[in-house]
Amino acid sequence: KLLRKIGLSGRSFVPMLIGFGCSVPAIMSTRTLSSERDRKMTILLTPFMSCSAKLPIYSLIISVFFPRQYQALVMVGLYIFGIICAIIYALILKSTKFKGEPVPFVMELPNYRLPSAKSVVHLIWEKAKGFIEKAFTIIFVASIIIWFLQTFDAKFNVAESPEQSLLAMIGSLVAPIFAPLGFGDWRVSTALITGFTAKESVVSTLTVLMGGNAELVSTLFTPFTAAVFLVFTLLYTPCVAAIATVKREMGGTKAAVATVIIQCAIAWCVAFLIHAVGLAFGLA
Secondary structure (H helix, E strand, C coil): CHHHHCCCCHHHHHHHHHCCCCHHHHHHHHHHCCCHHHHHHHHHHHHHCCCHHHHHHHHHHHHHHCCHHHHHHHHHHHHHHHHHHHHHHHHHHHHCCCCCCCCCCCCCCCCCCCCCHHHHHHHHHHHHHHHHHHHHHHHHHHHHHHHHHHHECCCCCECCCHHHCHHHHHHHHHHHHHHHHCCCCHHHHHHHHHCCCCCCHHHHHHHHHCCCCHHHHHHCCCHHHHHHHHHHHHHCCCCHHHHHHHHHHHCCHHHHHHHHHHHHHHHHHHHHHHHHHHHHCCCC
């Protein structure tokens, strides 16, 4: 009943629950939804569920900037804030693009039997094989691109330092976009770009660019801008494997590109709003 109030069917609960683990299988699991409307709407809302790949980002930033007694509260707060943003976005979608009522929740219970070990192993292998073939190839290609940009400079010579690499150059061009959010340093922009490949890359990139000392991240943020950064990483575009899955499930590049743009726009607007409020109250 709660999901119906925001325009979803009860079956949408499972994909979004899986989204807290990984967005790729969560998006694929929307195939169980009988209504095309409910399926597409669930796919668009799933990235708001904070996947486990973002945990390294949360752990690093929270451990550096927040007192120990508040760290668990901040972590839980991020998950709850993502759910709240998903609810607001769902209400917007319900009244605009996805007007109409969701399909009533009807669950057909089959005869349950204990499966054989052979059939379980076969099923796991088939699912894992499909994931590796479709998702890993995308991640592999994207990783090569990031490695190339991080290794060579503008003259295609091996960069003597990360600051001279093509990736740093791109990060410097993108940095002004994040300046209104309170973190306009090119190293932060570079980390967010690599995070498009895999969210864990944000932490590894920051560590590399800070000379291998993760604690130096404290020089890039204040406690307040660190909180804004956490909100942005919570909401901005999911990894390239998830986007590839969106493309396949929603039937086209247009939907995948739209998802990236919308997620980034929402993340920027929410982070900007929080930063503006912080400035007004003298928190920044």
